[in-house]
Amino acid sequence: MDRRRFLQLGAASPLLLGLGSVAGEARAQQRQPGNAGSSGNGKARNVIFLVSDGMSMGTLTAADQYLYWRDERHTHWIDLYMQRDLPVHRGLMDMSSRNAMVTDSAAAAASWGCGHRVNNGSVNIGPDDEEYPTILQIAREAGKATGLVTTTTVTHATPAGFGANVASRGQEADIAKQYYERGYDVILGGGNHYFDPERRDDGEDLYGKFEQAGHEIIRDRDALLALSDSDVGVLGTFSNWHLPYEIDRLHNEQSKQSVPTLAEMTDAALQRLNRIGDGFVLQVEGGRVDHAAHGNDLGGLLFDQLAFDDAIGVALAFQQEHPDTLVIITTDHGNANPGFQAGPDLGHGQFEKLSRFKGTGLTHIVPELNEEVSRDTIRDRFKETLELEISDRETDMIYDFVRGDYELPYHRTNHIRSLVAKVVANHLDFNWIGRSHSADYVELAATGPGAEQVGPFTKNTDLHQFMLKALGIEAVQEAANRRGVRVFA
Numbered sequence: 001m002d003r004r005r006f007l008q009l010g011a012a013s014p015l016l017l018g019l020g021s022v023a024g025e026a027r028a029q030q031r032q033p034g035n036a037g038s039s040g041n042g043k044a045r046n047v048i049f050l051v052s053d054g055m056s057m058g059t060l061t062a063a064d065q066y067l068y069w070r071d072e073r074h075t076h077w078i079d080l081y082m083q084r085d086l087p088v089h090r091g092l093m094d095m096s097s098r099n100a101m102v103t104d105s106a107a108a109a110a111s112w113g114c115g116h117r118v119n120n121g122s123v124n125i126g127p128d129d130e131e132y133p134t135i136l137q138i139a140r141e142a143g144k145a146t147g148l149v150t151t152t153t154v155t156h157a158t159p160a161g162f163g164a165n166v167a168s169r170g171q172e173a174d175i176a177k178q179y180y181e182r183g184y185d186v187i188l189g190g191g192n193h194y195f196d197p198e199r200r201d202d203g204e205d206l207y208g209k210f211e212q213a214g215h216e217i218i219r220d221r222d223a224l225l226a227l228s229d230s231d232v233g234v235l236g237t238f239s240n241w242h243l244p245y246e247i248d249r250l251h252n253e254q255s256k257q258s259v260p261t262l263a264e265m266t267d268a269a270l271q272r273l274n275r276i277g278d279g280f281v282l283q284v285e286g287g288r289v290d291h292a293a294h295g296n297d298l299g300g301l302l303f304d305q306l307a308f309d310d311a312i313g314v315a316l317a318f319q320q321e322h323p324d325t326l327v328i329i330t331t332d333h334g335n336a337n338p339g340f341q342a343g344p345d346l347g348h349g350q351f352e353k354l355s356r357f358k359g360t361g362l363t364h365i366v367p368e369l370n371e372e373v374s375r376d377t378i379r380d381r382f383k384e385t386l387e388l389e390i391s392d393r394e395t396d397m398i399y400d401f402v403r404g405d406y407e408l409p410y411h412r413t414n415h416i417r418s419l420v421a422k423v424v425a426n427h428l429d430f431n432w433i434g435r436s437h438s439a440d441y442v443e444l445a446a447t448g449p450g451a452e453q454v455g456p457f458t459k460n461t462d463l464h465q466f467m468l469k470a471l472g473i474e475a476v477q478e479a480a481n482r483r484g485v486r487v488f489a
């Protein structure tokens, strides 16, 4: 196994020595029937925290409108707002970090993970190198199972924000090691690079270690779909780095067979976590919505947002069967604030064009656009990937740009990816304000026990306390305070 061994490993950290003993009390309390969550607003046994990374409001809207045009149904996210029988609490959230109005993903996830605003780029580490205990550690100490699911490397900033402490988000090899030392139960996503001894700089065999500790190791979609009904942990990595964009995955037979969808990973994680602990905390991230926004890629953005929405559907279906589950749905920051604008074909023509996209420009167009590229290749790439017939003028702009003879006026968008996006915008009227994170307040929604804590406006760090309260494990904090153990500064 074994859970005990993991708990011992966790308790090896001096900070957690104190936390471990008080958590023991919390665990004992929780085992008494009816006592779980008695001190909180809710009685949540489980928390599912879903985050679409870098989702601007225009992304949420466009994905819903496109889906309605295509399938005559709303996204699960918007549908939740329309239902009357499932109370939803929603509002805006301020995601500022300790040192910046515009957060990065690490500081954003850390604000939820540890309840503190940290500097951009750092993961649950304070200004004086304090290591703040994370929600997954606290949940684990309270007897909960723990899980991280994402389409990025599993060691990327957002999942790390729920379970790791490192000075810099780039320390993904260290983050992978911490996942092992802290004994997280279900870890699914990309990032073989950080577990494979052949690829890790220190040669450490993390797969071997996880396996010794009782985890199943899986490496492709078939293995995920064939997971047994056992109650051991699972570590699954389905690519060396990030998983492919959903639209690229869908149009590549090999990826389609080997890489699971975010919804499939979420479903597998929920089934397994539900058998492991006394309830669970699971983070689910649609991590590449952010990458598509940075790259100004419409197909990448909307199909990854829809794949994220499918995972919301899985989480809400689980909640229907397990009403003692708090489901939180949000994003960590906007990115590039895109959206459809009025155009000659009033929406539907735009959607029709979008439905014919066969991949991302980031994967299939941009890599070809170097100073050697011919006008024919430029036109062919747009035609083959997006089924767009671009004009001679558009072809010339790209031809000149890659040779340094043309530039875009806003220096942050003076990039080939933005120029490709401008050409796409000429055909679909979908546009972007830049290539980076935005300062906007973000959408936050919650349903289930404890959701009522979400009001019209939430500070990011409050969400950490909401989760603890809903789970009824703020007792960990109170007991620690009594003993003078600095759990929450």
Ligand SMILES: [Zn+2]
Residues within 6 Å of the ligand: 053, 054, 104, 105, 106, 108, 290, 332, 333
């Ligand atoms: Zn982010």
